[in-house]
Amino acid sequence: MRTESRIYLGVGSFFLLILIVYFLWSKESTGSVLLLASAGLGILPGLYMGWWSRRMKPRLEDAEVVEPRDISGIVGTFPENTIFPFTLGIGAWLTGLAFVFGGWFAVIGMGFVISAAFAATIESKRSSLAEAANRRGAED
Amino acid sequence: MSRKILLSRGIRGVAVLVAGAVLASCKIPSFGAFHGNTVQGNSTYHLWQGFFIASIFVGGITFLLLGYALIRFRRHGDAIPKQVHGNTKLEVFYTVIPVLIVAVLFVFTVRVENKVDAVSRNPNLRVDVTAFQWGWKFYYPSYRVATITQGVDAYPTLELPVGETATFQLVSNDVVHGFYLPQFDFSRYALPGVTNYFDFTPQHTASFVGRCSQLCGLYHAEMLFYVHVVTPAQFASWIDTHQKAR
Amino acid sequence: MTSVLSDEKTTSNVEAQRPPGGFYRWITSVDHKVIGKNYMYTALTFMFIAGAMALLIRTQLFNPNGHVVGQQTYNELFTIHGSIMLYLFAGPFAFGGFANYIVPLQIGAPDMAFPRLNNLSYWLFLTGGTTMLLGFFTASGAAAFGWVAYAPLSSNPYSPGPGPDLWIVSIALVGFSGIFTGVNLVTTIFYLRAPGLTMFRMPLFTWSMLVTGILILVAFPVLTAALVMLYADRHFGAHFFSVQGGGVPVMWQNLFWFFGHPEVYILALPFFGIISEVVPVFAKKPIFGYRGMVFATLAIAGLSTGVWAHHMFTTGTVLLPFFSALSLLIAVPTGIKVFTWIATIWGGQIRFSVPMLFAMGFIPAFVMGGITGVMLASPPIDFYTHDTYFVVAHFHQVLIATTIFAGFAGIYYWYPKITGRMLRERVGRWNFWVTYLGFWVTFMPQYLLGLRGMPRRIAVYSATDGFTFLNRVSTVGAYVMAIGMALFLVNVVWSWRRPVAAEANPWDGATLEWATSSPPPAHNFHSLPPIRSARPVWDVNHPEHADAAPVIAGGDESAD
Numbered sequence: 011m012r013t014e015s016r017i018y019l020g021v022g023s024f025f026l027l028i029l030i031v032y033f034l035w036s037k038e039s040t041g042s043v044l045l046l047a048s049a050g051l052g053i054l055p056g057l058y059m060g061w062w063s064r065r066m067k068p069r070l071e072d073a074e075v076v077e078p079r080d081i082s083g084i085v086g087t088f089p090e091n092t093i094f095p096f097t098l099g100i101g102a103w104l105t106g107l108a109f110v111f112g113g114w115f116a117v118i119g120m121g122f123v124i125s126a127a128f129a130a131t132i133e134s135k136r137s138s139l140a141e142a143a144n145r146r147g148a149e150d
Numbered sequence: 151m152s153r154k155i156l157l158s159r160g161i162r163g164v165a166v167l168v169a170g171a172v173l174a175s176c177k178i179p180s181f182g183a184f185h186g187n188t189v190q191g192n193s194t195y196h197l198w199q200g201f202f203i204a205s206i207f208v209g210g211i212t213f214l215l216l217g218y219a220l221i222r223f224r225r226h227g228d229a230i231p232k233q234v235h236g237n238t239k240l241e242v243f244y245t246v247i248p249v250l251i252v253a254v255l256f257v258f259t260v261r262v263e264n265k266v267d268a269v270s271r272n273p274n275l276r277v278d279v280t281a282f283q284w285g286w287k288f289y290y291p292s293y294r295v296a297t298i299t300q301g302v303d304a305y306p307t308l309e310l311p312v313g314e315t316a317t318f319q320l321v322s323n324d325v326v327h328g329f330y331l332p333q334f335d336f337s338r339y340a341l342p343g344v345t346n347y348f349d350f351t352p353q354h355t356a357s358f359v360g361r362c363s364q365l366c367g368l369y370h371a372e373m374l375f376y377v378h379v380v381t382p383a384q385f386a387s388w389i390d391t392h393q394k395a396r
Numbered sequence: 397m398t399s400v401l402s403d404e405k406t407t408s409n410v411e412a413q414r415p416p417g418g419f420y421r422w423i424t425s426v427d428h429k430v431i432g433k434n435y436m437y438t439a440l441t442f443m444f445i446a447g448a449m450a451l452l453i454r455t456q457l458f459n460p461n462g463h464v465v466g467q468q469t470y471n472e473l474f475t476i477h478g479s480i481m482l483y484l485f486a487g488p489f490a491f492g493g494f495a496n497y498i499v500p501l502q503i504g505a506p507d508m509a510f511p512r513l514n515n516l517s518y519w520l521f522l523t524g525g526t527t528m529l530l531g532f533f534t535a536s537g538a539a540a541f542g543w544v545a546y547a548p549l550s551s552n553p554y555s556p557g558p559g560p561d562l563w564i565v566s567i568a569l570v571g572f573s574g575i576f577t578g579v580n581l582v583t584t585i586f587y588l589r590a591p592g593l594t595m596f597r598m599p600l601f602t603w604s605m606l607v608t609g610i611l612i613l614v615a616f617p618v619l620t621a622a623l624v625m626l627y628a629d630r631h632f633g634a635h636f637f638s639v640q641g642g643g644v645p646v647m648w649q650n651l652f653w654f655f656g657h658p659e660v661y662i663l664a665l666p667f668f669g670i671i672s673e674v675v676p677v678f679a680k681k682p683i684f685g686y687r688g689m690v691f692a693t694l695a696i697a698g699l700s701t702g703v704w705a706h707h708m709f710t711t712g713t714v715l716l717p718f719f720s721a722l723s724l725l726i727a728v729p730t731g732i733k734v735f736t737w738i739a740t741i742w743g744g745q746i747r748f749s750v751p752m753l754f755a756m757g758f759i760p761a762f763v764m765g766g767i768t769g770v771m772l773a774s775p776p777i778d779f780y781t782h783d784t785y786f787v788v789a790h791f792h793q794v795l796i797a798t799t800i801f802a803g804f805a806g807i808y809y810w811y812p813k814i815t816g817r818m819l820r821e822r823v824g825r826w827n828f829w830v831t832y833l834g835f836w837v838t839f840m841p842q843y844l845l846g847l848r849g850m851p852r853r854i855a856v857y858s859a860t861d862g863f864t865f866l867n868r869v870s871t872v873g874a875y876v877m878a879i880g881m882a883l884f885l886v887n888v889v890w891s892w893r894r895p896v897a898a899e900a901n902p903w904d905g906a907t908l909e910w911a912t913s914s915p916p917p918a919h920n921f922h923s924l925p926p927i928r929s930a931r932p933v934w935d936v937n938h939p940e941h942a943d944a945a946p947v948i949a950g951g952d953e954s955a956d
Binding site: 011013014017020021024025026030032035038040041042043046048051052059070071072073074075076088089090091092093094095096098099100102103105106109110111122129 | 424427594715950
């Protein structure tokens with residue numbers, strides 16, 4: 011995790027450097043605010059990841075030499091098919107069109123969005139239960 | 151090693167040539183650009199020549215290296231070539247050299263930029279330019295003379311006396327326009343709510359077409375104006391005619 | 397060679413689903429390979445639509461006072477041409493298509509980190525893109541204010557009607573799609589790398605996509621915010637960009653280019669990454685100076701947010717030396733990349749297969765665009781050439797070099813992996829040479845046109861302007877390019893009708909995507925080779941020239 015954190019911190023501090031030079035030189039507000047936001051966007055996740063990298067066990071991804079027994083087993087659970095991103099996408103689209111063609115598009119669109127959100131939650135709850143069962147099965 | 155020396159000589163040559171281009175540009179080709187018919191535009195033109203020559207060197211070296219490598223190292227058999235992972239010295243070399251080149255370019259840029267952007271404290275003439283959809287208004291406050299676009303194909307004239315410094319005040323009434331004079335090697339946005347100032351000191355008499363360069367709506371392509379650089383005497387009589395017409 | 401993974405590595409779906417077929421499967425699949433392919437097909441379709449628009453534009457300019465289309469239609473055409481190419485083709489093709497398909501394979505992951513989010517971002521992209529085209533079917537036509545939508549031209553009194561609103565909604569949807577993909581890419585690369593694949597062993601394409609992902613997160617939210625402000629100006633009576641209400645029109649340009657310039661690198665970096673993959677493989681050498689390449693990529697990312705106002709030199713409201721210095725400086729890491737590619741082929745055994753042909757064509761084209769870019773970074777020269785065809789030629793050379801030449805290098809390189817079929821070499825060569833010839837004939841005259849005073853985005857010019865001849869040459873070049881691009885379609889159809897099966901590793905590739913079958917199975921890998929360098933597959937195939945000495949740690953025997 012340390013390298014990941016350093017990338018963010020490096021990019022973020024560079025934005026900060028540009029911000030300081032730019033602000034002191036130009037006193038222009040729009041660009042300074044945007045640079046400040048960008049610097050924050052780099053430094054915050056960088057600090058967070060750096061903070062975590064001290065507290066977590068070293069990850070296999072960062073190991074220079076890996077033992078074969080380290081790399082067999084379950085990586086994670088990955089879904090294969092689900093309709094709800096499509097439903098959500100169509101809902102978001104119709105809601106977007108409401109900004110052009112009038113509010114009634116939003117009514118239909120939000121219907122799609124809300125139903126997709128509900129259904130996806132239920133689906134993912136079910137699959138995380140199944141995943142737990144799967145893990146138990148794998149450990150046995 | 152020898153290539154390195156050759157390259158560093160090339161770089162020094164570039165610096166010398168850029169300097170040379172700015173100092174004595176008369177014999178250097180124009181590379182397609184206008185000569186810049188103002189004192190300001192002419193310095194831009196010399197900067198352009200310098201940049202172009204530097205580009206020929208940098209681009210030429212790159213293309214030569216690439217072309218040589220492509221011909222020399224074509225596949226000759228199935229042997230695996232030596233697996234070279236890098237060379238810190240060479241990498242530092244091709245990082246530092248571009249930094250030096252752009253530093254030189256930057257110095258010349260700033261010098262010309264200050265010249266082009268300078269606004270005279272006591273100009274010989276003032277012209278207020280107002281851009282609107284889709285035309286121009288040129289107003290000479292000291293003479294109370296104005297020319298303005300009057301419909302399609304009725305383009306206004308910007309008349310300027312040769313050798314005299316004119317300060318321009320540029321603003322837009324509606325959207326963003328671009329006040330573009332190709333033969334002066336210059337353009338500047340006409341912005342709503344922002345007033346821009348700049349100077350022209352025309353060097354030779356000339357006539358050409360000025361344009362709007364920034365997209366401003368339906369008839370953007372037809373937002374033209376005529377520029378006439380004339381002798382001071384002709385300018386005086388032009389002003390006279392317009393004052394009488396008013 | 398040795399496989400050190402058991403099959404358990406590839407966990408599949410948890411619920412025993414009956415795999416759906418056909419259309420329903422296409423819609424519901426969250427497999428990164430299916431979504432990546434969808435992205436590529438969609439983006440290429442958009443590219444051909446926008447390319448057709450470019451031909452109409454060039455046809456209009458063939459004659460002075462052209463009457464092929466009216467002025468309003470012309471403005472709509474170049475607006476949508478630019479918007480499609482930049483928002484719907486170049487970006488999504490790279491970070492939606494290539495990155496989606498290739499990055500998980502290159503890091504040995506079974507899928508992206510958020511597969512469902514990935515699917516959602518594709519639907520937002522498709523619906524957003526369609527929304528943009530809907531503008532042509534409204535009574536007042538599509539948006540006609542250029543892809544940069546400078547306020548106040550893009551606000552209500554000057555551009556009324558639903559066309560501009562559709563454009564705003566479209567870009568917002570596509571922007572969200574890009575943000576989701578950016579999040580997905582960064583997370584995938586940080587958390588799903590195969591064991592042993594440390595950050596500094598990642599292929600350079602993956603590095604490029606990581607940096608692209610970070611830049612997306614910096615840039616796209618700014619665009620979305622600017623679009624919300626523009627919409628509020630248009631419909632809610634806000635005055636962000638109108639002088640009458642106390643707003644500042646230049647603020648739009650600041651906001652837009654704060655997105656727009658990182659966006660240029662979002663478009664370019666993935667394609668640099670492709671070149672960094674293709675060049676070493678076809679020269680049979682490792683990349684020259686891997687770490688230098690990584691730091692050059694990061695330097696471009698850092699500098700890219702500090703150069704936005706070089707698009708605004710002629711506004712007279714920006715700090716010229718600051719932006720000029722940073723814009724000139726950004727040429728340095730870019731130059732490092734070019735020299736690195738040349739140093740990589742130096743001393744190699746170059747095979748001129750079609751991907752390498754496109755990659756080698758890319759370098760001169762890109763250098764040409766880069767050099768004119770350095771000229772434009774100098775404010776006085778920019779005053780002269782800003783908003784002329786000089787700029788048009790510059791950015792078309794840069795963008796076509798990257799998205800078309802580097803992009804097609806990527807297509808020809810990974811097509812066997814993606815489809816399990818080879819593309820034809822001979823048609824591929826014709827595809828390259830015809831497109832390449834057309835490219836130079838189209839854009840070199842445009843530099844001269846710009847220097848002779850032709851502004852961009854003009855629908856008509858006069859016969860007395862002296863622009864006619866150069867415009868005609870350029871138009872002829874555009875048609876030659878179109879023929880070249882059509883040859884690509886011929887090649888694809890040919891390989892589809894008369895398939896030639898591809899092996900798992902037809903090019904002697906060095907990175908992990910070549911360790912699995914072509915096309916890869918569900919969840920990508922049955923087993924992974926040991927990863928002890930940046931070129932794990934090379935180490936396995938060429939043990940005598942391997943980057944890393946094989947580590948004989950305890951357990952190697954037991955794995956077999």
